[in-house]
Amino acid sequence: MSDAFIEVQDLVAHYGEQLVLDRVSFSVQRNEIFVVIGGSGCGKTTLFKHMTGLLTPTSGQIIHAGQDIMTLDEDGLSALQRTIGIAFQSSGLFNSMTVGENVAMPLREFGDMDETLIASVVDLKLSLVGLAGAQRMMPSELSGGMRKRASLARAIALDPPVVYFDEPSAGLDPIMAAGLDDLILALKRLLGITVIIVTHELDSIRKVADHVLMLDRGHVIFDGTVAEAEHSEVERTRQFFERRPDEAILQRSL
Amino acid sequence: MSVKRFDCPTALDRDSGRGLLEAVRQGNVAEGETILLNLAETRSVTSPGGAWLMEIASWVRARNGIFQLEGQSGSVAEFMELIRPGFTAEAPEPEPGDNPLQRMGGAAIDALDETRAFLRLAVDSVYWTFIAPFDGRGFRGGLLMDELYEMGVRAVKINFMMNFLLGLIIAMLSAAQLSDFGAVIFVADLTTIAFTRELAAVMTATVVAARTGAAIAAELATMKVQEEIDALRGMGLNVTQFLVAPKVLALLIVMPCLVALGMVAGIAGGSVWGIMAMGIDSGAWGRELLAAAVYSDIIQGMLKAVIFAYVIVLIGCHNGLRVTGGSRGVGLVTTRAVVMDIFAIICIDMVFAAVFYYVLD
Numbered sequence: 001m002s003d004a005f006i007e008v009q010d011l012v013a014h015y016g017e018q019l020v021l022d023r024v025s026f027s028v029q030r031n032e033i034f035v036v037i038g039g040s041g042c043g044k045t046t047l048f049k050h051m052t053g054l055l056t057p058t059s060g061q062i063i064h065a066g067q068d069i070m071t072l073d074e075d076g077l078s079a080l081q082r083t084i085g086i087a088f089q090s091s092g093l094f095n096s097m098t099v100g101e102n103v104a105m106p107l108r109e110f111g112d113m114d115e116t117l118i119a120s121v122v123d124l125k126l127s128l129v130g131l132a133g134a135q136r137m138m139p140s141e142l143s144g145g146m147r148k149r150a151s152l153a154r155a156i157a158l159d160p161p162v163v164y165f166d167e168p169s170a171g172l173d174p175i176m177a178a179g180l181d182d183l184i185l186a187l188k189r190l191l192g193i194t195v196i197i198v199t200h201e202l203d204s205i206r207k208v209a210d211h212v213l214m215l216d217r218g219h220v221i222f223d224g225t226v227a228e229a230e231h232s233e234v235e236r237t238r239q240f241f242e243r244r245p246d247e248a249i250l251q252r253s254l
Numbered sequence: 255m256s257v258k259r260f261d262c263p264t265a266l267d268r269d270s271g272r273g274l275l276e277a278v279r280q281g282n283v284a285e286g287e288t289i290l291l292n293l294a295e296t297r298s299v300t301s302p303g304g305a306w307l308m309e310i311a312s313w314v315r316a317r318n319g320i321f322q323l324e325g326q327s328g329s330v331a332e333f334m335e336l337i338r339p340g341f342t343a344e345a346p347e348p349e350p351g352d353n354p355l356q357r358m359g360g361a362a363i364d365a366l367d368e369t370r371a372f373l374r375l376a377v378d379s380v381y382w383t384f385i386a387p388f389d390g391r392g393f394r395g396g397l398l399m400d401e402l403y404e405m406g407v408r409a410v411k412i413n414f415m416m417n418f419l420l421g422l423i424i425a426m427l428s429a430a431q432l433s434d435f436g437a438v439i440f441v442a443d444l445t446t447i448a449f450t451r452e453l454a455a456v457m458t459a460t461v462v463a464a465r466t467g468a469a470i471a472a473e474l475a476t477m478k479v480q481e482e483i484d485a486l487r488g489m490g491l492n493v494t495q496f497l498v499a500p501k502v503l504a505l506l507i508v509m510p511c512l513v514a515l516g517m518v519a520g521i522a523g524g525s526v527w528g529i530m531a532m533g534i535d536s537g538a539w540g541r542e543l544l545a546a547a548v549y550s551d552i553i554q555g556m557l558k559a560v561i562f563a564y565v566i567v568l569i570g571c572h573n574g575l576r577v578t579g580g581s582r583g584v585g586l587v588t589t590r591a592v593v594m595d596i597f598a599i600i601c602i603d604m605v606f607a608a609v610f611y612y613v614l615d
Contacts, residue, residue, distance in 0.1 A: 049484070052488055053487075053488075054484050054487055054488060074492075077490070078490035078491070078492070079490060080490070081487070081488055081489060081490035082489065082490040084488065086484075086485065086488040086489075088481040088484060088485055088488075089481065090480055090481050091480075091481070092480065092481035092482055092484060092485030092488075093482070093485070094477075094482055094485070095476075095477075095480065095482070105489070106489050109489065109491060110489075110490070154485075
């Protein structure tokens with residue numbers, strides 16, 4: 001038995017009849033920033049939704065801190081999900097609640113805290129992500145970057161040992177994206193959390209990643225460190241890091 | 255093998271490109287012959303011009319010929335290099351449609367899947383509304399008051415008006431017929447029986463389906479599209495417990511109240527016509543009305559109210575949670591929810607009519 005924190009073995013997933021992930025296997029160590037990369041539509045987000053138990057795979061195992069997600073019943077899965085923080089691509093903030101209520105929600109549900117403490121924890125988490133004072137704003141009043149950060153604040157509300165972050169810098173300006181990278185590094189350092197990031201932003205991969213997993217059309221084509229990835233023998237991985245286009249961009253995308 | 259050569263114009267655009275295609279077509283090109291376009295004189299190519307070149311290439315391919323370019327230089331050569339893959343790529347064949355048997359099978363499987371999902375939601379919602387709270391698993395009461403206000407209080411005016419006007423219409427219609435027999439007084443019986451048994455429940459359910467059913471479907475669908483449902487599940491919270499159960503309970507409380515109001519409104523509408531327009535004595539009208547109002551009819555109306563309420567919430571939630579695609583998907587499932595609601599209301603009402611008039615009578 002390895003000491004991996006999260007282990008994925010032979011994961012196969014379909015959308016309808018279309019094969020999206022084909023025998024994907026890898027493991028994530030404790031307190032590392034694990035980055036899943038790959039071109040658009042390669043199955044990154046699908047992988048992330050399977051790892052968090054939001055989708056059920058066709059076959060394979062996802063072992064999370066010693067527990068196989070597939071063998072858990074509904075209550076067991078819910079209990080496991082409480083130890084996971086998720087920040088979604090489109091933020092997933094509840095639009096009917098203020099930012100403060102959004103962050104407070106997991107605390108109210110599972111935190112076993114009184115309201116004064118909840119309010120203070122909300123203040124703390126929002127300060128951590130640079131949104132101090134935004135408690136009473138509605139998600140619709142926030143900019144894209146603020147929404148991502150509010151979503152991250154909610155994800156870390158219960159101090160989960162692992163946080164999933166789907167496309168943190170997509171659609172953000174470079175300054176905001178760099179700020180988020182720093183924030184992720186700080187959270188790893190200060191809170192000792194494991195972070196799993198799905199992205200295809202080269203700059204942020206170089207900055208934060210301890211470990212890189214590359215998917216291409218549902219297959220793992222690279223699994224190693226950033227330095228290894230930059231000089232990988234896998235042509236497609238090198239192409240990704242050197243930002244080289246395909247020979248015939250139109251034909252490949254068909 | 256022979257080669258046919260054509261010179262391209264200096265400026266290859268929409269018109270000259272078309273001319274070139276015509277020239278190639280009428281150039282006595284034999285099957286399998288190579289077509290060579292000379293671009294030496296060509297200095298500019300527009301997009302439509304390039305599109306005509308592709309059209310020529312595809313015409314040549316269809317005749318098993320070979321399409322070649324020569325003499326291009328500078329920006330024209332660069333442009334040709336970019337569009338070169340288009341000279342050889344066939345447009346994708348349209349996907350072969352399934353045969354009728356496959357389509358029927360596919361539709362049957364989809365219907366089965368959807369039925370299974372609906373039944374699962376039905377069972378889940380009963381559990382999370384009526385059993386789980388007494389099982390120590392809690393009930394999301396926080397939003398109940400909001401739901402009661404939104405579904406109930408805000409529907410009072412429109413529901414009253416709809417039933418009142420329908421009562422008026424029924425009275426006008428029946429009074430015109432019954433006056434021939436001097437039996438206008440029986441309009442009181444008719445509106446009373448009609449509204450207690452049938453019309454108040456059906457009319458109110460229609461109003462609620464259009465207001466609340468659509469709102470539920472749109473709300474849940476939008477939440478799903480914006481990953482709010484995923485976020486909820488990702489926190490380990492149960493969607494049925496959190497979103498569906500409060501709505502089920504709220505509408506189960508509100509609907510009988512609205513139907514009771516509908517009964518009163520409909521009968522009031524009939525009475526306004528009978529007493530004010532037909533000039534029937536209000537005392538006689540009142541006695542007739544009270545004699546026609548019997549408990550079993552009212553109970554039948556209320557029973558329907560409860561079932562309609564449950565069905566409207568379930569159909570709304572079921573459709574909302576099944577949304578795929580973006581904003582268009584939200585619109586589609588909302589429409590679908592309302593159509594299914596109204597169809598279900600009529601079907602259930604028909605079953606009730608058959609059971610109460612013919613089986614139990």
